[in-house]
Amino acid sequence: VTITLQAARGIVERAEAAAAAIGIAVNIAVLDGGGHLKAFARMDDAVLGSIDIALKKAKTSVLFAMDSETVHEFSKPGAPAHGLEATNDVLVTFAGGVPLKDSRGRIIGAIGVSGGAVEQDRAVAVAGALWPDA
Amino acid sequence: VTITLQAARGIVERAEAAAAAIGIAVNIAVLDGGGHLKAFARMDDAVLGSIDIALKKAKTSVLFAMDSETVHEFSKPGAPAHGLEATNDVLVTFAGGVPLKDSRGRIIGAIGVSGGAVEQDRAVAVAGALWPDA
């Protein structure tokens, strides 16, 4: 079970529309359930540094099957898995990565969004993840 | 001068149509003139190993301002720049990477295609690069 290009593209386009609606330019990455890149779009004027962040947010979500910021609850200083963010060739543990699930709740990939303020990135990622056929 | 998302998406879609027309599933990467990812799509059933190849073909084309297989003329055993393919964190010097140029002939990015036979990949990349607004 994994995401189709049609679904991935729909997710990217929903996220892009959500970003445009709030006036920000972001990078949007969609990975499949194995963590491999499926679709990507960088909106014009999005900062170059956020390409890697969008990819790593999506990677973080799919590898741990949770929102990227939830991983921080485990990895932050003093938490049980402190330092976790240095594994897997660097994780990004702030908001903007969201798992994608099929109609039966199985994880089929993740979306990662970066380029706006963190809460904006999260809202855009959530909007993308609502794609009905994902 | 760099490529817009609209142009990059058009290029991806043209390449995808060309691949579908010959019955192959490929990865399609579009980079900007600085070598940064702008748009990407992996068609359903494209092999996972070709994601990295598509990205590196596009990188090779934009870094050397030529088709990826032309770099091989310089880098192959016995050629003047033998071993060149190990630089720049690994180049891919077989066909499927094509530079993108604006109407004045300036390089604004590159497309990389991988997943079919090499000559098929090349034909798909060339089809994508013909996007009129690139």
Place this chain on the structure above:
Amino acid sequence: VTITLQAARGIVERAEAAAAAIGIAVNIAVLDGGGHLKAFARMDDAVLGSIDIALKKAKTSVLFAMDSETVHEFSKPGAPAHGLEATNDVLVTFAGGVPLKDSRGRIIGAIGVSGGAVEQDRAVAVAGALWPDA
């Protein structure tokens, strides 16, 4: 739109003069708008470890289109994008990286300076970035 070697060299020389004026030896890196190295100079007696820091300060500035220390406001512990400095193959988020802009305000590169005290590095980078033709 990117920086010329003439402009990059002028920026390096202005920074070098500013460093000499306060009696410090620094590394000075100028990157283009895509983050690629354009010009570099290491003043005699600058410590070896600051070569990489100067390069990464400039990279940080061009990737996020802001002074390197401003990135720290987002990435520091407790800030929204905590851990950001581990992305993009390591960022440097203390002062000494400054974006370079053309006369219309578009980013055409960045300067990174390292070798003195952080506030000295920042002053030297700012002096370099004032190059009138940048």
Place this chain on the structure above:
Amino acid sequence: VTITLQAARGIVERAEAAAAAIGIAVNIAVLDGGGHLKAFARMDDAVLGSIDIALKKAKTSVLFAMDSETVHEFSKPGAPAHGLEATNDVLVTFAGGVPLKDSRGRIIGAIGVSGGAVEQDRAVAVAGALWPDA
């Protein structure tokens, strides 16, 4: 004993003049005797992919105290040290890297040039290395 910035800059400028005289745009890197970057210039229109090559040619020359293409005599297929070029985080073993020596013949660094045809790069590097005070 190592190279001064004044000498490194003179070498870069001599190489740049030699490249301009034959109508090519190259990257010019000067490393010190420890292999650390001392000065660098990318001429306008030099291809992006040759930045890394210029740096690696200079690295190869200083690490083995010989012209970069001479290393190939040891590393080529069938030669005693076949595969050598994969060590030291990738060497470049075609022409364009030349050691720099002081008046007593001691190695004080290296120049690496890339961007033209290999023999052009070599001629430009040799021209740079003739700096009288190096």
